[in-house]
Amino acid sequence: MAQCSILVLLLLTPKVFRCGAEDKDNPSQFQCVCEDNSCGRPVCYGQSCFASVTQNGEVPVYRKGCFNDDQSGLMCKTPPSETQVVQCCNGNLCNRNITAMPLLSQAPKGEPIEYSVETLIIFVVSTVIVLIVLSLVAVLICRKIHQNRMERLHARDAENGAIDGLIASNVGDSTLADLLDHSCTSGSGSGLPFLVQRTVARQITLVECVGKGRYGEVWRGQWQGENVAVKIFSSRDEKSWFRETEIYNTVLLRHENILGFIASDMTSRNSSTQLWLITHYHENGSLYDYLQRNTVDTVVCLNFALSIANGLVHLHNEIFGTEGKPAIAHRDLKSKNILVKKNLHCCIADLGLAVMHSQTNNQLDVGNNPKVGTKRYMAPEVLEESIQVDCFDAYKRVDIWAFGLVLWEVTRRTFSNGIAEEYKPPFYDLVPNDPSFEDMRKIVCVEQQRPNIPNRWFSDPTLSALAKLMKECWYQNPSARLTALRIKKTLGKISNSLEKVKMDC
Structure with missing residues (x-):
């Protein structure tokens, strides 16, 4: 921009630069050679003389003349560039012997920097050395972390005094x-x-x-x-x-x-x-594994359901007293986290995402784990991210939703009139094998779909009652869902009804 401004001034401002002007009576002015289209005479008079060359396209433009006012100092101090060079001098006809072409050749060029082979080798070697040093530092940090962990274990042991x-x-x-x-x-x-x-x-x-x-x-x-x-x-x-x-x-x-x-x-x-x-x-493994290998009758189905509900009631309820326990919500209830015992009852496992709550100090302990459960079993409020994270009851209602899905898995594998469906996970016909968060949100929240209930269930009193129960676990509104205690009592009634029917038979 500075170069353009100077060029414009040179071209358009006659007060600053004039060829052919003459003031022989002024002793402070010098006689200069004037070579330009605007020069009327071969000489001009000014406070300083100049020679310039401007690269305009492929043809350089050469000019000589004089500056005639106090701004000449600014023009003479213009630094040389690839497109323009201006050189000034003070003395009569001092610009006569200034050759313009060498002036332009002396201007700085934007040539690429060439590196020698030695420089490149030094650069590569130094980079490798830096990477090695960083790797060693990382190893030392990992060893230090491991050492600290072991020290914490020994300190914990020391506290027990043994x-x-x-x-x-x-x-x-x-x-x-x-x-x-x-x-x-x-x-x-x-x-x-x-x-x-x-x-x-x-x-x-x-x-x-x-x-x-x-x-x-x-x-x-x-x-x-x-x-x-x-x-x-x-x-x-x-x-x-x-x-x-x-x-x-x-x-x-x-x-x-x-x-x-x-x-x-x-x-x-x-x-x-x-x-x-x-x-x-437990040699039978998880409920997920067991249902893939085996079908069950209505008695075993109710044993599974009741035992899971019993475990959930124990988790959800707070026990008061010196030997009590806080209330716990599981947050990742699914058939893979439920084990089948030898007596064909179930027990709940995997408390890595559990949330604890104590009424004594009204403290909610959500732990320090960012995971929020398994996507296939997530309740609508989790998928919509509308769950009340500071309300413990909200986490219990998430468990109830998942319990309803587990109950559906068990009921599908329950024989009735000589028929049982093959094992399938919840929403198997609506989402891919490894559904994304968005897949589940679309099905559960937007379309509000639920697992399909086969018609054959309604011809069996036990399976029909279980179908009604699981639907009450799947309400879109979390507060409308059953509690674990209500589920346990309802399953107890269904089990008693089944026993009466068998006794009557």
């Missing part, structure tokens, strides 16, 4: 039942002492992997000849492991329809940190 050798001798030849019974009768209400948990964990032999999921793996292990389940969390799911450990160790959760907790341990194996959660082992 040493590994003493605890190991106390464990001795006790069975798991002995240890758990002692824990329940000792008044702690929080499972086994930490050091007993660690001792048990480190005496377990892993036998076979029985399941895999997004959280990690489940193994069948053995402790002193007894089968146990070992859930090994992946490092990225540490928050779920910590949450489940926290709930089991601070809450009285012993119940026949809640998966029995034995121990939890964070340990270093094979140069990596492993997160173990050790529970009772």
Whole structure:
């Protein structure tokens, strides 16, 4: 812009630059050579002389002349460029011997910078060195984090005032039942002492992997000849492991329809940190697995439904007193998180996303896990993101929605008049195998669709009653859904009616 302004001034302002002007009586002016279309004579008079060259397209324009006012200093100080060079001098005819072409060749050029081979090698090597240093720093940080974790474990053990050798001798030849019974009768209400948990964990032999999921793996292990389940969390799911450990160790959760907790341990194996959660082992596996392999009759169907409802009532209800427990909402209830026991009753597992609430201090503990459950089982208010996150009852109603879907899965596999549908997950005919959040929101919230109920159910009193029950779990309005206690009582009535029918027969 500066160069353009100067050029415009040179071309348009006769006061600043004139060729052929003459003031021989002024001693402060110099006689200059004037070579320009505007020059009337070969010389002019001014305060300074100049020679310039301007690159206009491919043909350079050469000019010589004089500046005639006080602004000449500004013109003479114009820095050279690729398109214009101006050079001034003071003296009679001093611009006569200034050659314009070399002036333009002296201007700075925008040529690309060339790097030597040595410079490129130095650049590459230095980059590699920086990456190596950063990698070493990252390794040191990871080792420091691992060391801190182990120190926290040792500090936690120290708080219990015992040493590994003493605890190991106390464990001795006790069975798991002995240890758990002692824990329940000792008044702690929080499972086994930490050091007993660690001792048990480190005496377990892993036998076979029985399941895999997004959280990690489940193994069948053995402790002193007894089968146990070992859930090994992946490092990225540490928050779920910590949450489940926290709930089991601070809450009285012993119940026949809640998966029995034995121990939890964070340990270093094979140069990596492993997160173990050790529970009772149930060889039938999850309800999801069981229903794919087996059909059930109405009695077993009601056993499944009632036992799940019993577990849900125990979770949802707060128990007051010194050995009480806060109310708990599961938040990820589904057939894969329910296990089938040997007596064909169920127990609820996987409390990694659970929410706790205590009326004593009206405190809602949602944990520190950003996950919100399994998309296929999400309630409308979760999919719409309209759930009241500060209201504990809202989380319980989410569990009720999911319970209705689990009940639908079980009822489909229940024989009636010699017929049972093949196993399918909820909404199998409406969404893909791995539905997205938006897939589920469209079906559940926008279209307000629900799982299909086969006509054959209505010809069976038990299945018809279950169909009515699950529909009352699926109301779009969360507050209209049944409570876990109401579901339990309704299932009890259905079960009693079935027994009366069998007795009459």
